[in-house]
Amino acid sequence: MELPHDRPAGEHRPGRNGADLMRWLYHTVVSVSRRAWRQLTSMRTALVLLFLLAVAAIPGSVLPQRNVSPEKVDTYLDAHTQWGPTLDRLSFFDVYGSPWFSAIYLLLFISLVGCLVPRFRLHFAALVKVPPKAPLRFDRLPEHTTVAESGTAEDAARIRAMLRKRRFRTAVREEGDVVEISAEKGYLKETGNLVFHFALLSLLFGVAFGSWYGWHGNRVLVEGNDFAFCNTLLNYDEHALGAQVGENDLPRFCLRLDRFNATYLDNGQPVTYKASVDVTEHGTSSEQLLQVNSPLRLDGANVSLLGHGYAPILRYTDKYGKTSDNVSPFLPSDGLLTSTGVATFPDVNINPQTGSRDQKSQIGFSGIYLPTIPADPSVNSSAFPAERDPRLMLQPYRGVLGFDAGAPLSVYTLDTRQIEAGRLTKFGDPLMLKPGQTATLPDGTKIQFVGTQQWISISVRHDPGQPIVLGGAIALLAGLLGSLSGKRRRIFFRIAPTGITAGGLPRSDYPGFAEEFRSLTHAAAPAAAVPEQVAQTEDVEEVV
Template identity: 85%
Template sequence: MRWLYHTAVAVGRRAWRQLTSMRTALVLLFLLAVAAIPGSVLPQRNVSPEKVRTYLDTHRQWGPTLDRLFFFDVYGSPWFSAIYLLLFVSLVGCLVPRFRGHIAALVKVPPKAPKHFDRLPAHATVSASAAAGDAERIRQVLRKRRFRTAVREDGDVVEISAEKGYLKETGNLVFHFALLSLLFGVAFGSWFGWHGNRLLVQGDDFAFCNTLLNYDEHALGAQVGENDLPRFCLRLDKFNATYLDSGQPVTYQARVGVTEHGKSSERLLEVNSPLRLDGANVSLLGHGYAPVLKYTDKYGKVSTNVAAFLPSDTLLTSQGVATFPDVNINPQTKSRDDKAQIGFSGIYLPTVPSDPSVNSSAFPGERDPRLMLQAYRGVLGFDAGAPLSVYTLDDRQIQAGRLTKFGEPMMLKPGGTGTLPDGTTVQFVGTQQWVSLSIRHDPGQPIVLGGAVALLAGLLGSLTGKRRRVFFRVGPGGITAGGLPRSDYPGFADEFDEIVRAAAPAASVPEQVAQTDTVEEVV
């Protein structure tokens, strides 16, 4: 049993040393980057569940296998979490001993001067004779150059050891600890953060409050529940956009009504200027148009639908659908003909081109708007229980012949009315603006920001810091000096020459500094 215990301890120690080596940390960092590739290539369930379902329907052979391997939930998968945790542990185990050693080196006095200066990469005879006070004068010269110094006396001989350049190792440690803080900040934000996307149409009827049911897409952190979301409501009051003659947008400005902590206010929301709410940031992503349609069925009942159309190009040529499932209900019997449901598939042109057959807007602003509609009649599929998109008609109903085209396509101006074959009418009332919002809370953001700043500062210190040592010996035989760069430092010879000249007595001229091509540390 004792043999088994010692074997297990030895194996554990070897495994720990291997895990906490910098080589292992680099390998794990590379693996983390490779593991994140599927999250960028494949749709993720916490970001776009509809795209995941579409992918699974399209790739019936590989889709289920990838799903079982968590390729549609990469950042929450066990294998990604394992790599992330191992990298974190590896960095901690690697950096803590280095940090201890660096602190010990900072408080420890510079080492004794070697016996033979001529074995150092740089050395010189400063003066053939020495006078009283030369050692203190040399020490002051080194202190002015921000060297840490130590003076040792051995009979008539005084040795001055000086060291400088700990910024390199300090910067190196700051860089790696900053990388560690970045990993922690990302993990902390993933645990306690959340985000959601919402398409918000202009008007009081479309205002929404911060609950999961009101989001088009949402994702909660592992430690966040629905009741943890902050309470606020948003309403789009007005949207203004300006464009160049080429159609390129210049400004997007949204006037948003905000209700928070029982108080209402109007705020201005712009691109790259999010709303800072208590517990969430609201960012403006884009905008578009929502045509307003009025449908009058065969019994004279009027139904209104405000349908957001999605842009298909930069000139805001938009496509969408407007559905009227609860129409053509007999007022006497209250019975509904499910096969008489109406839906419209349309293309909206904010500015109709000179050739309308192009089906593309000439300008993103509403200079001369047109709405092209194709009516469909039959079963819309809302009662089937399957999830449906609000931006397209159910293609399964169309292919099965349960939803068919009803009449010819029509092009309507705002206020224009079209008549269907059964005598029912549809009126294009106009449009309302909509904006797409990204609402998120990331408590790890300050940690990541601080880590990024520290990472740059540490990298700068690591690249600019040059650790080196300089030694002087003052005795009856005169003053001699030696220098040793502890890192790659091409300018060390010039700096050593300047130090020697500054340390030389006024009447002395030091001999030429001897140098070698190779740098070896002398112990």
């Protein structure tokens, strides 16, 4: 053996630091990759990833999400200034589009594919493979017995027909005057397992496919021709498009709310919501009925009814006698449809001679609408959701509304920054108006509560992954039932002139196997013989 110090100084073996190092590095990378792949594609890893996916989805259910309600996200960030921005940087307000959720999702998908494909190949091979040869000694099997003291070829044919009638896969092997019958049953268990896991895989694919090629948008739709809208992104209050969807991919249709009817119990609980909607699609118009849990099925989109409320109609007459109308949806704040909102008049008090206006003479109203005024109006809460005795309470403001600043503003509240800065101040005492009633403001201008129009909030959605998810859910339940009901077992019979013996082996946990084995051996005994039946299906037989 040559030791390092036996070689002359400066001598080295060719490729020792080059080819050998590359070869070692290659084998190391291959070995580590192979171990990582085996670990990733194991069923244990798939279960861990499935658990992590469920845990990762919790913030999406607890915290508001930008693709569903961006205004709630802004409200949450304003209320939690310390750790709200940290959660925002970690994508907790866009959980299902975050990199970490996508990574778990993708790893779970790869793990299931790598785990199921080899199992499917093995199961398919087991399905086409004939049952194995009977063991030499039946007494080593969990169940064994002697069926008869003698056996003939007729007994072998009768036993095989009996097993096939009970849906056993059989194989007959003859060796001299000895006939062996191997029978197997219960592949439904492994088939159910595979169907269950492939269904889970299809669910994951369906959700991913829907997020790639789906889209949705929400909008408040007020009654009347003036508020009809067509399906474009600019007409939605909020929207989200899939990664593979562009604005030009949206289907073309238009909607108009004609009427809305609601019925309530005496305690104010809603019974029915029915919206009569005019739908224009492919150049034709039709009247459709939109109800809760009964969406409109349009070509390329579904329209769902989410809620409804009231939009007060205000008419303002400025100091030059010019009138302006405003229809503003008010948001319900309780189940009795006590609603809050604002009405703004930024383009009023313009001098008709000079065409100029005082920027500080813009008018806004912060209001509370009560569909049915209670006995004590000071409680500021409606007594019933229907309009039995409506009242509109308004607080006038005058000054700079802030529309010209370029900052995004809510259509349901006045700009608090303008109020805090003193650029928008209260203008007179609070008002309470009935429908049709007019009030005069301190500068002689007038505000009239004309009445209300009803509005509905709708969700327009297209999810092409829904059929895949539905099929996967059905297959998942079917696979689960098959997995729970299937019991794989093997039965062996040896028919010889010296006797008929039998043995049984359950391949899975099957408490009732002993009883089934006794039933089969009893049916196989000559005393319980049945007329020979010829199976109509092709036999699986191997003659050795």
